[in-house]
Amino acid sequence: MIHLSGVNKYFGDNHVLKDINLHVNAGEKVVIIGPSGSGKSTMIRCINQLEKPDSGEVVVDGINLTKSKGQLKKIRQEAAMVFQQFNLYPHKTVLENLTIAPILVQGKKRTEAEKTGLEFLERVGLKDKAYAYPTQLSGGQQQRVAIARALNMHPKIMLFDEPTSALDPEMIKEVLDVMVDLAHSGITMVCVTHEMGFAREVADHVIFMADGQILETGTPKAFFENPQNERTQQFLSKIL
Amino acid sequence: MLLSKKKLTVLALTAMTTFSLLAAGCGGESASNSSSSSSASGDIMQTIKDRGYIKIGTKVDVPLFGYKNPDTGELEGFEVDLAHAVAKKIFNDPSKVEFTPVVAKTRGPLLDSGELDAVIATYTINDERKKQYNFSDPYYTDPVGLLVKQSDNINSLKDLNGKTIAVPQGATTRKAVEDAAKAAGIEVKFAEFPTYPECKAALMSGRAAAYAMDTSNLAGYVDDQTKILPDKFAPQEYGAATKKGNEALAKIINDTFQEMKDSGEMDKLLAKWKLNK
Amino acid sequence: MDVNNPFAIYKWQALFDARDIFIDGLTTTLEVVIGALILSIILGIIFGVAGVFPNKIVKVINRVYVEFFQNTPLVIQVIFIYNALPHIHVMMPVLLIGIIGVGLYTGAYMAEAVRGAILSVPRGQVEAAVSQGFNYWQAMWYIVLPQSKKIMLPAMANQAINLVKNTSVLAMIAGGDLMYQADSWSGSNMYYGPAYVVTGACYWIICFALSKYIGKLEKEAEV
Numbered sequence: 001m002i003h004l005s006g007v008n009k010y011f012g013d014n015h016v017l018k019d020i021n022l023h024v025n026a027g028e029k030v031v032i033i034g035p036s037g038s039g040k041s042t043m044i045r046c047i048n049q050l051e052k053p054d055s056g057e058v059v060v061d062g063i064n065l066t067k068s069k070g071q072l073k074k075i076r077q078e079a080a081m082v083f084q085q086f087n088l089y090p091h092k093t094v095l096e097n098l099t100i101a102p103i104l105v106q107g108k109k110r111t112e113a114e115k116t117g118l119e120f121l122e123r124v125g126l127k128d129k130a131y132a133y134p135t136q137l138s139g140g141q142q143q144r145v146a147i148a149r150a151l152n153m154h155p156k157i158m159l160f161d162e163p164t165s166a167l168d169p170e171m172i173k174e175v176l177d178v179m180v181d182l183a184h185s186g187i188t189m190v191c192v193t194h195e196m197g198f199a200r201e202v203a204d205h206v207i208f209m210a211d212g213q214i215l216e217t218g219t220p221k222a223f224f225e226n227p228q229n230e231r232t233q234q235f236l237s238k239i240l
Numbered sequence: 241m242l243l244s245k246k247k248l249t250v251l252a253l254t255a256m257t258t259f260s261l262l263a264a265g266c267g268g269e270s271a272s273n274s275s276s277s278s279s280a281s282g283d284i285m286q287t288i289k290d291r292g293y294i295k296i297g298t299k300v301d302v303p304l305f306g307y308k309n310p311d312t313g314e315l316e317g318f319e320v321d322l323a324h325a326v327a328k329k330i331f332n333d334p335s336k337v338e339f340t341p342v343v344a345k346t347r348g349p350l351l352d353s354g355e356l357d358a359v360i361a362t363y364t365i366n367d368e369r370k371k372q373y374n375f376s377d378p379y380y381t382d383p384v385g386l387l388v389k390q391s392d393n394i395n396s397l398k399d400l401n402g403k404t405i406a407v408p409q410g411a412t413t414r415k416a417v418e419d420a421a422k423a424a425g426i427e428v429k430f431a432e433f434p435t436y437p438e439c440k441a442a443l444m445s446g447r448a449a450a451y452a453m454d455t456s457n458l459a460g461y462v463d464d465q466t467k468i469l470p471d472k473f474a475p476q477e478y479g480a481a482t483k484k485g486n487e488a489l490a491k492i493i494n495d496t497f498q499e500m501k502d503s504g505e506m507d508k509l510l511a512k513w514k515l516n517k
Numbered sequence: 518m519d520v521n522n523p524f525a526i527y528k529w530q531a532l533f534d535a536r537d538i539f540i541d542g543l544t545t546t547l548e549v550v551i552g553a554l555i556l557s558i559i560l561g562i563i564f565g566v567a568g569v570f571p572n573k574i575v576k577v578i579n580r581v582y583v584e585f586f587q588n589t590p591l592v593i594q595v596i597f598i599y600n601a602l603p604h605i606h607v608m609m610p611v612l613l614i615g616i617i618g619v620g621l622y623t624g625a626y627m628a629e630a631v632r633g634a635i636l637s638v639p640r641g642q643v644e645a646a647v648s649q650g651f652n653y654w655q656a657m658w659y660i661v662l663p664q665s666k667k668i669m670l671p672a673m674a675n676q677a678i679n680l681v682k683n684t685s686v687l688a689m690i691a692g693g694d695l696m697y698q699a700d701s702w703s704g705s706n707m708y709y710g711p712a713y714v715v716t717g718a719c720y721w722i723i724c725f726a727l728s729k730y731i732g733k734l735e736k737e738a739e740v
Binding site for chain 2: 709
Binding site: 104 | 659
């Protein structure tokens with residue numbers, strides 16, 4: 001479903017992604033962990049081309065994005081992203097946040113977009129907030145709306161870029177619960193996070209990144225109980 | 241056109257009424273000031289004498305009349321000499337005059353405000369102006385002429401039918417050409433510009449087919465691409481203007497000019513500036 | 518009231534009799550204001566968005582436009598179009614010069630107002646929109662610009678009011694606008710008192726109405 005091969009990315013002189021190879025099959029859940037500044041976010045943003053790799057290939061759902069730029073819009077509808085800072089549209093109601101892209105980008109009818117939108121809001125437990133504005137919600141609620149907004153695009157892939165990092169501790173669980181529920185639905189997920197409990201519970205693979213490289217990949221069990229790379233061991237010893 | 245004409249009229253009327261009230265308030269005061277006009281006039285004359293010099297407005301961009309010579313930096317011309325003659329009459333010293341440059345538009349306001357005692361600046365006498373200012377008897381008569389481009393193949397006023405003519409703002413030229421065009425049975429349009437060089441620029445760019453102005457003034461703008469048409473019309477009479485209420489000064493100026501005419505000095509001066517036809 | 522008073526009653530009477538000239542001028546001024554306002558807003562949005570466009574060439578084009586029109590006097594631009602372009606056989610009608618000249622000039626200031634307002638919206642908003650499949654212009658139009666209204670509108674209102682007053686530049690090129698008619702009429706008969714008071718009042722009314730209207734839009738944008 002997702003194939004990154006030989007991807008390099010520079011910010012000025014800074015070599016942030018070094019020859020990255022990543023393969024995610026349909027339905028797989030992949031969790032990426034690593035210290036800050038390791039290139040995790042940049043890598044996940046290469047999947048939907050919010051960052052353009054300087055070299056290497058990105059193929060998503062059989063479409064080579066580094067070659068055919070015309071397909072970008074299609075891939076962005078198939079790979080929906082949830083951001084650290086939620087990035088809800090503050091001038092729109094919660095329901096409008098869910099429906100604006102399906103209507104304008106996917107050409108759906110308003111009634112249809114609203115119907116599915118309300119279903120997803122119910123799934124994240126916020127149906128009663130449909131007509132509120134984002135600023136009237138708590139951080140946790142906003143992130144759940146952001147997940148519902150992503151789902152209302154009916155994507156094949158969900159990309160999470162540190163979805164709980166900006167939240168107060170008491171709100172993290174409500175967001176993780178939604179994410180766990182989502183993971184059991186069979187959708188393909190790539191998730192950058194520091195939530196090790198979440199990684200253990202849902203991940204098919206855990207990936208450790210540092211200094212712009214993928215240093216270790218493994219099942220949660222192997223990864224957490226028997227890490228091979230020295231850097232992985234150091235990192236885990238600090239946070240576990 | 242968003243607003244109908246009717247609405248605009250209402251708008252204009254409202255504004256005018258408001259400001260009339262305001263103006264009436266101001267006017268009351270000045271009316272009482274000039275209640276005894278003759279004594280006020282004497283006072284103004286006394287003020288000028290006490291000051292020791294007279295303030296006169298002249299052109300600085302009209303060769304032969306009032307012109308600041310770019311080579312010498314000196315103000316020179318027929319009207320400048322007339323101003324000196326007035327100073328000589330009052331103070332017995334031709335140098336007792338302070339010159340201020342004026343353009344067509346500023347002549348009236350500078351007199352009204354008292355900045356200037358008199359204006360001797362190719363000021364054409366007409367009825368509307370006589371209502372507001374005292375004019376001396378004419379000291380020069382100049383017909384309006386037309387400057388055209390040689391390449392345009394225009395040889396008389398009639399060839400300007402339907403065309404645009406550039407004229408300076410605040411001058412009587414427009415009215416003069418309008419009347420002449422009517423008499424010739426043609427129709428012309430006008431474009432007014434704040435200065436003479438802008439009139440010339442409009443002629444050269446083709447925005448206007450002709451530049452109309454007093455003939456003596458046009459002479460300074462002829463070059464190898466342009467020519468003055470033989471048609472001359474509506475002789476413009478130049479007079480020296482003073483503020484209403486200052487009859488004493490008006491009389492002195494008029495007397496000065498009359499004496500110069502009688503003595504033949506005026507003719508000599510005209511000859512000096514090659515203005516004797 | 519004596520004849521020397523610039524506001525003497527007979528001068529007001531003369532102005533009233535000549536009202537058609539001033540109504541013509543006001544109509545022309547309003548036409549230029551509306552045309553130039555529409556043009557400057559369109560240019561302002563296009564170049565304002567171009568000013569934050571993630572492409573160097575587009576950004577450079579924005580800078581060239583803004584710096585050129587902000588840093589040269591409007592009078593020169595307008596006189597250039599009026600008197601210089603005819604020499605290369607471009608003869609625009611005066612009304613069009615007013616709309617294009619004032620519109621281009623104000624557009625540069627509008628572009629800066631729009632650019633500043635866009636920069637006040639967090640970057641994440643564009644990223645969120647783009648990640649949902651919006652293209653850049655859609656993201657601007659549907660997501661960023663509506664959020665930047667609060668900051669954009671007051672800045673644009675200032676420029677709109679300057680635009681109204683700047684249309685008086687047409688008087689320099691025989692534009693037939695309100696200022697030109699006031700100059701022309703009062704220049705020949707010297708009744709400048711009533712002429713300029715009424716002309717000033719007309720500009721004031723246009724500007725006042727405009728700023729009230731934009732104030733109303735601002736209130737709506739706050740909700």
